[in-house]
Every structure is written in C-alpha cells, then in structure tokens.
Amino acid sequence: MKSDRKNALLAAMPAEDAAYIASQCAAVDLPLRLTLQTPDMAITHCYFIETGMVSIVAVLSDGEPLETGVVGAEGVVGIPALLGAVRSPAEALVQLPGTGLRIEVDTLKAAFDNRPGVRAVLLLYVQAMQVQVSQTAACNGRHDVEQRLARWLLMADDKYRARPIPLTQEFLSMMLGVRRQQVSIAAAILQKAGYIQYRHGSIEVLDRSGLEVASCEC
Numbered sequence: 001m002k003s004d005r006k007n008a009l010l011a012a013m014p015a016e017d018a019a020y021i022a023s024q025c026a027a028v029d030l031p032l033r034l035t036l037q038t039p040d041m042a043i044t045h046c047y048f049i050e051t052g053m054v055s056i057v058a059v060l061s062d063g064e065p066l067e068t069g070v071v072g073a074e075g076v077v078g079i080p081a082l083l084g085a086v087r088s089p090a091e092a093l094v095q096l097p098g099t100g101l102r103i104e105v106d107t108l109k110a111a112f113d114n115r116p117g118v119r120a121v122l123l124l125y126v127q128a129m130q131v132q133v134s135q136t137a138a139c140n141g142r143h144d145v146e147q148r149l150a151r152w153l154l155m156a157d158d159k160y161r162a163r164p165i166p167l168t169q170e171f172l173s174m175m176l177g178v179r180r181q182q183v184s185i186a187a188a189i190l191q192k193a194g195y196i197q198y199r200h201g202s203i204e205v206l207d208r209s210g211l212e213v214a215s216c217e218c
Contacts, residue, residue, distance in 0.1 A: 006050035007101065008074040009125055014117035021048075021111060021118065025101035030054070030094045032166065036077050037092040043085065045102050046078030052098015053159040055175060056133075057091040065091065066140075067175040069132045072159030079126055081105045082112050095175070096160045096167075135218050143216040145178050146186040150215035152176065153196065157205045164197075164204035190214060 005011040010018045030036075030052050037043060039059050047054070054077050056069040068090065071077050077092045077100075111118045139148055149172065156165050169187065173180040187203070190196045195210040196203055205211060 006073055007048040009076055009121055010048060012121045017115050017117040024107045025103045028100055028102045030098050030100050032094055032097045034094040035091065037088040039091055040087050043078055043081040043088050043105055046076050046105055046108050048076050048101040049073050050099045051161060052094060053096040053156060055093050055095040057093055059091055065174050066177040068136055069129060070155055075125055078105060079129060082109055082122060096156060139216060139218040140177060145182045146189055147216035148176055149186045150190060150211050151218050153203065153205060154211055154215055157208065164202040166201060167203050168201050
C-alpha cells in the first residue's frame, strides 16, 4: 500500500515504525528564517520536514554563513544527535517556509537504537547527507556562480511546491558564499536566457530543462 506520509523517511519506514514515530511528533509550522538549531546549541528536538526547505549552514569565525546542505521533505533535521552528538555543529535555518513534525531527540534516539526499521532508513539518510555535503563542497570550490545558482534553484524547485519561490538576492548571496552583486549578475544571465523570472524578493523557474543545462554537474 502506498504511504500518504509527506515526509519520505517516514514513508520509507515499516508501517508500524512510522506510525510510532508519527505518534510521538507534534505538527509545527516552519516560518521563513526560523532557526531550528544554532552552532554549539544542545540538540533537543529533531524535525521531519513535510514542506519547505531548511538550510544547514556553517557559520565562520567572522560570522559569515555558508550553506553546506539542504533538507526538504526527503529528510530530517538533527541527524548529529542520532549519531551521539550532544550539540549542533551547524545552524539549521528555514530557507523556504513550510511545515514539519517535531520530535524529542531522546524519543527518536530510542527508536533509532531499538527499532531496526527506523535505524536502517535513517542510516541511509545519513549517507545521503554525507554525499550532499561533499558534493556541495566540491561545487563551491570548482564551479562558477551562475552554475551554482542554477543548481541551487533546481534544488529549491524540487522542494518548494508553491510558486514563485520567496528568495532575495541577499539571502542567496549568504547561502552561496558570494557577494550580492555576483548573484545579481548570475540571476540576470539566467533571466535573460528565459530560465527564470526574478522579481524583488521572489524567483520563478520558467524553464527547468534550460536551468538544468545551465547548472553544473552537481
């Protein structure tokens, strides 16, 4: 039977395990810019994302943020706690508003330890996140801003179901780790090609196939 659960991890778990996890969760709204975790903060809750997107952000010593990964309806925020970490190594910030299911870390950790079906799915997700973080690092180091912006917009288009996507150039510059002017130039190139339409505070993907061509291999 096909699961109707919005979060892909819960949908992939055995039905009994998924039902148990869901029974321990509270439904929450995830408004734009809500901070779910901060660096060195004790992790008290995990969040199964249902809609929207959360950025996992490394905060450098000068206070500048750099996105290292994103979590949407395919994932959960708070994975370090399941692997034994007490505190968060990064910031988790709601990049695109949505909804999720919040669960206490101790409850999810107990299910992770005692329910093989839960553990198997979450460990596969840990592997997927490791791949994403590694790919993001390679992308930031080797590809130009236009390619990286196209890649990022494709990910946002995958995870955000409403149109247009509420994004500012300022926020994109922080996530990509580049100057706002560089984002402005890259967005103008993509818009001139007809791939996106940019208005103040929002971007709409018009030609996904074209955006895929403009993106890097990542």
